[in-house]
Amino acid sequence: MANIIEKILSRASSKKEVTPGEIIEANIDCAMINEMTGHLTIKYFHEVGAKKVWDREKIIMVPDHLIPAPSVEAAELHKIMREFAKEQKIKHFYDVGRGGIAHQIMVEKGHVKPGDVVVGADSHTCTYGAIGAFSTGIGSTEMTAVFITGRLWFKVPKVIEIKVEGNFRKFVTPKDLFLKVAKILGASGANYRGLEFKGPTVRDMSIDGRMTVCNMAIEVGAKAGIIEPDEKTLEYLRGRVRESFPIIKSDEDSEYEKSLEINANDLIPLVSCPDAVDNVKPVSDVEGIELDQVFIGSCTNGRIEDLRLAAEILKGNKVSDRTRLIIIPASQEVFLDALREGLIETFLLSGAIVANPTCGPCLGGHLGVIASGEVCLSTTNRNFIGRMGSTKSKVYLASPATAAASAIKGRITDPTSFKGD
Amino acid sequence: MRISGKVIKYGDDINTDYIIPAKYLVLTDPKELAKHAMESLDPSFTEKSKDAIIVAGKNFGCGSSREQAPISLKYAGIKAIVAKSFARIFYRNAINIGLPVLECEDLWDKVKDGDQLILDLKSGKIENLNNNTYAQAQPLPGFILELIEMGGLLNKLKRMIG
Incomplete structure (x- = not known):
């Protein structure tokens, strides 16, 4: 019971x-x-x-x-x-x-x-x-x-x-x-x-x-x-x-x-829009919003599976001239795995910067703080006013797949309908 | 324990990044922290926060576990917070540093900025002197009231170790 x-x-x-x-x-x-x-x-x-x-x-x-x-x-x-x-x-x-x-x-x-x-x-x-x-x-x-x-x-x-x-x-x-x-x-x-x-x-x-x-x-x-x-x-x-x-489990x-x-079959890529995590919309509703920065990392989405997914989309593509892509593996172990699997090379060839494991820009700390008027799409967990930098910046939260596709296009992009250049 | 003060009124979901942005968490002096309390949401906060009572909507203090959030409010002079509901980590943190927090559903509609309130922590009764209305907050459980009266958990630990 x-x-x-x-x-x-x-x-x-x-x-x-x-x-x-x-x-x-x-x-x-x-x-x-x-x-x-x-x-x-x-x-x-x-x-x-x-x-x-x-x-x-x-x-x-x-x-x-x-x-x-x-x-x-x-x-x-x-x-x-x-x-x-x-x-x-x-x-x-x-x-x-x-x-x-x-x-x-x-x-x-x-x-x-x-x-x-x-x-x-x-x-x-x-x-x-x-x-x-x-x-x-x-x-x-x-x-x-x-x-x-x-x-x-x-x-x-x-x-x-x-x-x-x-x-x-x-x-x-x-x-x-x-x-x-x-x-x-x-x-x-x-x-x-x-x-x-x-x-x-x-x-x-x-x-x-x-x-x-x-x-x-x-x-x-x-x-x-x-x-x-x-x-x-x-x-x-x-x-x-x-x-x-x-092994502790719930009783039937x-x-x-x-x-x-x-039902996961019905799920589509979603995004939390500024300035609240529960302000959730389908990515397709906000597609086209121009991005100054994309961040893939944090305790939410900086693990090897996240990086593999991002690399799958980024491989052979370039980050848009309009935006900058920052990728931060969650730990030394994740970093090493990503290196051994060739993911880091894919990231660097795409024009991303890869930084050392840290919370970094998620909380506006370092390695990618954003300026006034800038818009960032991030795989992190909070998009409150000023969370990643200036109180006049905006943050959208999404998955590593949405982040990677959006970095290539330089604007918010649905990864399920994305086609590389 | 009775507390009186003027109202500073806010809405729902006041998060810890608004209360004290992360860039200030490296500050170790609580008085320095207090200078930046609420600055992104309400730049005039510190001009009116001395001996004030915050009255807020639901989910006050949501977000981070940073204890610097209630600390910055306390050192900015806030005497108590009455909200429709609190985020749980903030709620515990406030009590642990001796900042009284009361949950009250129906006060918010009965107050405006600057109203003078009197709170009775034990009974949960709240009086608005400006319009002579009353509201009833959920009384604090005994062990929480005791912690607040002691000035917070550190004083309890001191006594335990002392």
Whole structure:
């Protein structure tokens, strides 16, 4: 009768069962900080007089928003991270050149296991639901409490199930699936809720695609996105996770607050228009809008499958003179895979610039900040006013396929009807 | 615990990038952060934010987990936020830094910018002195009220370790 989130939370709080609305205190399996929010956690840790973290092997530290440091201020934040890692003998500190975007590292390096309760001082921590963990973003102060006690309170969320069946058409992707969900639920439609993605289409999706949909759960307000672990999950985790873990799944007759049914056969390429993620339209409705910049990357769409898709479209084509294309692999591992598969060569030959793994331009940080009056199409997760640079710029969110086709044309282009020059 | 202040009114979906843009997250002094609070949405915010109460629509604080969002509002002088609903990470962050947040569906329609409000955190009762109307917010659960009264989670941790 219990769904996967309820089961994970009862296990973590040593209770036989939990019910939505109930406040529980859970043991934390793993906690992550980056430099933007983590420096506050470290400051507070010292301020309250704490001496030692609860478990030096369960804290993962990944500077990722601004790496390598583009300013003295950013360099100072990285220094704070480095010194803390040394002081507390933190086992997993991914410095410049060792890691990449934290959310990719957490899954790729096997720090998260199915059934875990994981917190991160970043809102896109919900990504790890892709392998069947309950993971959620928290603030810097709460992270201080976790660093000291290894525990945190949660309200057991109601869960919305999203059942997906059918097959994605060529160049229609999990990103388009999520944008459809955002259109249906709206920016606060899943506030305080969990989102469970299920059904044959989800089972057919790779871990990369599952990470994209769970990653964006926060954009409709959800506490967590989650997908039951299956054979694909186990195959992905082989060689990454050494410890054993239970396979926790929702009961057949679990209770959900609400149920959405989506048929992937009906999905078309979608785009979030300025200035809200839920302002979703078919790409065909905004086709032709001229673009100054296209960005492919981030914790949402910077994985190998995303890069393969972009390369498939870019191969033999040139980025339009009107626009610039920036591509950022999500991690060192993704970068290396892309290099070995020849994708980087395809990108460079097309006229794209390929930068080192980092969050970079997604939050207007570096490596592609946009000017006033400019328009960017991006594979990232937020298009709020000023998100990627000037408050007078505009951001459209779409899939890597839409991004690649649009970069070639220099204007928003539907990848399903795209023909190279 | 009673709080009084003048209203600054906003609509729905006020996101954390509006509250404090990411480019300022490298600032480590909360007073410096406060100077940039709401600057892209409401450039005159810091001129009126001292001892004010924000009244907003639904999903206040959506987006990032950056605690710098409630910190910048608190140091800009905001005494409390009353919204139809909050994004959950912002809600927790505000409580953890000791900034009172109340959920109230029907206040928004009864106030305008500059109205003088009195909030009672324990009962959730809100009085608008300008038009003599009342609204009822959801009372805060005991353990949350306790955290706010202590001035936030860090003070609790200090006591625990102390």
